Amino acid sequence: MGGIRVVARIRPQQATEFGRDCIVSAANSDDDDASSQPNLVRIPSFKNEHEVYSFQFSSVYDQTSTQQIIFDNETVSPTIKHLFNGFDVTIFAYGVTGTGKTHTMRGGKSLAERGIIPRLLSSTYRRCRKIEKDSAGNTSVGITLSYYEIYNDKVFDLLEAPEKRTSTGLYLRDNGGKTVVVGLTERSCESLKEFEKIYDQANVNRSTSATKLNAHSSRSHAILCFKVTMTTGDEVRVSTASAIDLAGSEDNRRTDNGKERMVESASINKSLFVLAKCVEAISQNHSRIPYRESKMTRILSLGQNNGLTVMILNLAPCRSYHLDTISSLNFANRTKKIEVREIENEPITKGCSRPVPVHAVSSVQRQPLRPLATAVHNSAVGAKIASQKDAKPAKSFSVYSDRSRNSGIPPHTARDPSKRSSPLKRPSDAGPSTMNRPAKRRSPDRPHRTSAAMSKAAIEDMIEKKVTDILAARALDHSSAAPVPEISEEVQRRLDLLEQKIDVQNDSREQGLTFLLMAKQHAVRGEDKSALRMFILAKEYFPDNAKLELKIEKLQKKLKEKQTAGEGSMEARSHGGSKEDSGRQVKEAIPSKAEQGRSGRQVDDEYIDEKVVSEGECDSDDSFRYRPKTKKAIKKPATSSIKHEEHVDDPDTPRTKRLLDIVNSQDVKQIRLLRGVGAKKAEAIIEALCGGEDSDGSGAVVVHSLAQLGLLRGVGTKTVENMRAGL
Numbered sequence: 001m002g003g004i005r006v007v008a009r010i011r012p013q014q015a016t017e018f019g020r021d022c023i024v025s026a027a028n029s030d031d032d033d034a035s036s037q038p039n040l041v042r043i044p045s046f047k048n049e050h051e052v053y054s055f056q057f058s059s060v061y062d063q064t065s066t067q068q069i070i071f072d073n074e075t076v077s078p079t080i081k082h083l084f085n086g087f088d089v090t091i092f093a094y095g096v097t098g099t100g101k102t103h104t105m106r107g108g109k110s111l112a113e114r115g116i117i118p119r120l121l122s123s124t125y126r127r128c129r130k131i132e133k134d135s136a137g138n139t140s141v142g143i144t145l146s147y148y149e150i151y152n153d154k155v156f157d158l159l160e161a162p163e164k165r166t167s168t169g170l171y172l173r174d175n176g177g178k179t180v181v182v183g184l185t186e187r188s189c190e191s192l193k194e195f196e197k198i199y200d201q202a203n204v205n206r207s208t209s210a211t212k213l214n215a216h217s218s219r220s221h222a223i224l225c226f227k228v229t230m231t232t233g234d235e236v237r238v239s240t241a242s243a244i245d246l247a248g249s250e251d252n253r254r255t256d257n258g259k260e261r262m263v264e265s266a267s268i269n270k271s272l273f274v275l276a277k278c279v280e281a282i283s284q285n286h287s288r289i290p291y292r293e294s295k296m297t298r299i300l301s302l303g304q305n306n307g308l309t310v311m312i313l314n315l316a317p318c319r320s321y322h323l324d325t326i327s328s329l330n331f332a333n334r335t336k337k338i339e340v341r342e343i344e345n346e347p348i349t350k351g352c353s354r355p356v357p358v359h360a361v362s363s364v365q366r367q368p369l370r371p372l373a374t375a376v377h378n379s380a381v382g383a384k385i386a387s388q389k390d391a392k393p394a395k396s397f398s399v400y401s402d403r404s405r406n407s408g409i410p411p412h413t414a415r416d417p418s419k420r421s422s423p424l425k426r427p428s429d430a431g432p433s434t435m436n437r438p439a440k441r442r443s444p445d446r447p448h449r450t451s452a453a454m455s456k457a458a459i460e461d462m463i464e465k466k467v468t469d470i471l472a473a474r475a476l477d478h479s480s481a482a483p484v485p486e487i488s489e490e491v492q493r494r495l496d497l498l499e500q501k502i503d504v505q506n507d508s509r510e511q512g513l514t515f516l517l518m519a520k521q522h523a524v525r526g527e528d529k530s531a532l533r534m535f536i537l538a539k540e541y542f543p544d545n546a547k548l549e550l551k552i553e554k555l556q557k558k559l560k561e562k563q564t565a566g567e568g569s570m571e572a573r574s575h576g577g578s579k580e581d582s583g584r585q586v587k588e589a590i591p592s593k594a595e596q597g598r599s600g601r602q603v604d605d606e607y608i609d610e611k612v613v614s615e616g617e618c619d620s621d622d623s624f625r626y627r628p629k630t631k632k633a634i635k636k637p638a639t640s641s642i643k644h645e646e647h648v649d650d651p652d653t654p655r656t657k658r659l660l661d662i663v664n665s666q667d668v669k670q671i672r673l674l675r676g677v678g679a680k681k682a683e684a685i686i687e688a689l690c691g692g693e694d695s696d697g698s699g700a701v702v703v704h705s706l707a708q709l710g711l712l713r714g715v716g717t718k719t720v721e722n723m724r725a726g727l
Helices: 067-084 101-105 116-134 192-205 259-283 295-300 319-335 375-387 456-479 489-524 528-539 546-574 579-589 593-609 641-648 654-664 668-672 679-691 706-710 717-725
Strands: 005-010 025-027 040-044 052-056 059-061 088-094 139-151 154-157 172-175 178-181 187-189 221-232 235-245 307-315
Touching (some): 005 067, 005 319, 025 059, 040 319, 052 319, 067 116, 067 235, 067 307, 101 307, 116 221, 116 235, 139 192, 139 259, 139 295, 172 295, 187 192, 259 295, 654 668
Parallel strands (some): 088 235, 088 307
Antiparallel strands (some): 139 154, 139 221
16 A cells, blocks of 8 residues: 655746745755755735745755756656556646646657656656566557546546537446456557657647646646557456646636636536545545545545545646636645555456366267156145045136036046157156146135126127116216307308408507507607608507597697797797797797606596497407506705796807807817717708708808707707807
8 A cells, every 4th residue: 555646847937027025935754955856835824924834755856956857856756666567556636727737748849848758658668668578479469549638627638629529428438456447548559659649639639728827837737558468378457647737717707708618617616626625535534435526526536536646736836827827735635645446457367267168979978867756745645636536626717708508528648658759758647637726715705707608699688787887977968068159151251241340440449559559659758750651650550539530630730830939949049039929939949858648647547538430349358458667756856947948048248159159160079079979969960051041141040049059959958058068
């Protein structure tokens, strides 16, 4: 038994990180021996800077350690040696995102930056050639490669193209205590160049994306497995090495993940949380370890695999990873206490273990079977029962058929044992077959069935009686149903015409009611022209409705009065009328919002009480019921708007002159700068100025007062007050 070997590596600082933020350091437990390898990680407490935590591992590598140093010290001597001795080897990298796990396992393209996986395969191939050379060709070594990832808790084969993947991924099965991926591709690699080609192509298929903390963040757990098969004569030894690059845990508040990245981050954090639960359960000796709660933990199977296990803990030195670093150190401290059984894989021998003997048919001498030991007892019992045949009759079996059973049946005669066809048969026929079967005791309250036969006439009478009863029951069931009178063709034709006429009336009436509803909605909003148009369209469907005609006349009269008042006010302003008259005309021509609401509600109340169509047409339809929405009363200031308008309508004030000059300049930019005026309202004001009659010979309307400005389309009294107050 041995524990998991935990190795800690502190990555170098990046260009965006500062030296004063470095809080993680490597130290040696033996302060006197400075030349030995550090084995302590020291980090201050998050709450108290003066309190320092120390975590001891197998070895610790600081920021100056290279890929070659880590591989030579931690991988070559123990890993390659165990692998070729028949042990399974597992190496996995653990840490938060952005700590250099993929760099440690995969590395870069240059020779010095190569990671553990390429260096491990290179050493394996060199060892294979050495073994084959030393054995003079008696031992052959083969390497088989498989590479897959766990993305969103689904297993995908990286040696296959992404378009060949299924939505559910590959399945996991248990085989001899080991977890096996069903349908996984395995490729044989003969050389290191062939492996590098396959490995680079598979890494392109792996799921990676950029986050705020890492430009090439791994979004899945990658597992590379290669089998080493050593064949010496009839003996075959297989050992497996697994290199696992785990995705790092993420804090979405720091990574600024989007929707898709959030789903990936949730899956990664869940699998790592289950891994922490498994380590906690193993350290506390629980009876149940939750391996099956995640596919990653099921494949990794810490504490269940037999062989050498190495964990590489990647740490970030800066302060921004303070809490994550402490969490990773606590997890590694619990992991190193897990005990692993280092058991060597048993070799497999080719061919059959022993030859199967083949005997000639003539040499086989079979012995005859012995007679049953109970044959004598059975014969005695049968003779005793036969002697009591007269005292108690045997049970008679009744067969129900048209013919009566023939009672004269000759008794069975016993066979002569000497007339058996073969001496190898059992003498079972000599005993019980000579006797009749003993009768069972019949219950006294059960009537004895007789085998009386029924005649043909009795069967026909019984059938006729059953048929008569069934017909009588059916007649009683149908007697309650009232007879349906027949309808003549003329009546049926009239009914069809009436139904067709009703359908047409319903369709037309429904369309008319739609127009009435739209008219009432326009009237509520104070849009009299649109309301009048909808009432006119509805009149086509209700031509004889006097109430509707009266409503149309009222609206036409109201619109005509508005138009007359507007023209009078424009003429008064153009000829330089008095200010009081112009203000009075403006107020008469432009009703306030409260007056518009009151007039709209009055119109609605009048129209609700009216019946649009005749009573005969509306009695049967309850589908159209219009109820106007009640609006909450808006509290307005108690100041009089009329006095305020008279005050702001003074053309002699500088503010009023400035406002009129901006409007008459027809400059969109200057008009948009006024308070309460946007882009659309500014364009509407310019269109109103350009679309009117020429008042000064320049082809555009010139606004001389605030009241005239309020009459423009899209501009009201409230807008004029806001525009003037903003200057």
